[in-house]
Amino acid sequence: MSAAVIVGLSGSFSTPSKTRVLTEEAVRRVATRFEKNSEVYDLGQFGPELGLARSFNDLGEEARSIVDRIVQAKALVIASPVYKGSYPGLFKHLFDLIDPTWLAGKPILLAATGGGEKHALIIEHQLRPLFAFFETQTLATGVYVSERDFAEGRLTNRAVLDRLDRAVEQFAPFLREHRQQERSFAPASHLRLQQQTAAAGF
Numbered sequence: 001m002s003a004a005v006i007v008g009l010s011g012s013f014s015t016p017s018k019t020r021v022l023t024e025e026a027v028r029r030v031a032t033r034f035e036k037n038s039e040v041y042d043l044g045q046f047g048p049e050l051g052l053a054r055s056f057n058d059l060g061e062e063a064r065s066i067v068d069r070i071v072q073a074k075a076l077v078i079a080s081p082v083y084k085g086s087y088p089g090l091f092k093h094l095f096d097l098i099d100p101t102w103l104a105g106k107p108i109l110l111a112a113t114g115g116g117e118k119h120a121l122i123i124e125h126q127l128r129p130l131f132a133f134f135e136t137q138t139l140a141t142g143v144y145v146s147e148r149d150f151a152e153g154r155l156t157n158r159a160v161l162d163r164l165d166r167a168v169e170q171f172a173p174f175l176r177e178h179r180q181q182e183r184s185f186a187p188a189s190h191l192r193l194q195q196q197t198a199a200a201g202f
C-alpha cells in the first residue's frame with residue numbers, strides 16, 4: 001500500500017469520538033483543497049500493547065505500521081481530547097515511543113476537543129511544545145472545538161469550520177511546492193525566450 005500524503009491521528013480511544021470526527025473533517029478538507037490522498041487513525045487502533053510498550057519494537061505489527069504511515073506522510077493532522085487540562089496519558093505515551101528525529105520538519109495542523117472552553121489553550125500550552133520537541137512545523141492556527149460545536153455527531157459551528165479552513169490553507173507552502181515551482185519558473189523562461197529572440201535579431 002503506497003503512503004498517504006495526508007495522515008490524521010486522533011488521540012482518542014473512545015467510540016464514537018468527537019476528536020475522530022474533528023480529525024476526519026480536517027483531513028477531508030486538506031485532501032480536497034490540495035487534491036491529495038489521505039488516511040485517518042485513532043489511538044484505539046494501536047491495540048492493547050500500546051499501554052504496556054516500553055519501546056517502539058514492543059508495539060504490535062498494526063501499531064508499528066500506523067506509526068510508519070505517520071512518519072511517511074507529507075503532512076499531518078493531529079487532534080487530542082482534553083483530559084484533566086492536557087492530552088491523555090496514552091497519547092503522550094505513543095509519542096514517547098517515537099524516535100525524536102522521525103517527525104522533524106513535518107507540517108502539522110494541531111486540533112483538540114474538550115467538554116467546554118476552559119482548556120482551549122491545550123493547543124498552545126501542551127500540544128505545540130510537544131511537537132516543537134520533535135522539530136515539526138506546526139501550523140500557526142490551531143483548532144479547538146467544544147461539545148456545543150457539535151450537533152448529531154457532526155461539527156456544525158460555522159466559525160469553527162471557517163477557522164479550520166484558515167488552518168488548512170496554511171499547508172499551502174508544504175503541499176503546493178510543485179505548482180509554486182512551476183510559477184516561479186514561468187517568468188524566467190519568459191525572460192529566456194525574450195533573450196533568445198533578441199539574440200536572433202528579431
Ligand SMILES: Cc1cc2nc3c(=O)[nH]c(=O)nc-3n(C[C@H](O)[C@H](O)[C@H](O)COP(=O)(O)O)c2cc1C
Pocket residue numbers: 012013014016017018019020081082083084085086113114115116117118119147
Ligand atoms: C478522563 C477525562 C478527563 C476530561 N477532562 C477534561 C478537561 O479537563 N477539560 C475539558 O474541557 N474536558 C474534559 N473532558 C471532556 C473531553 O475532553 C471531551 O468530552 C472530548 O470531546 C472527548 O473526546 P472524544 O469524544 O474524542 O473522546 C474529559 C473527559 C474525560 C473522559
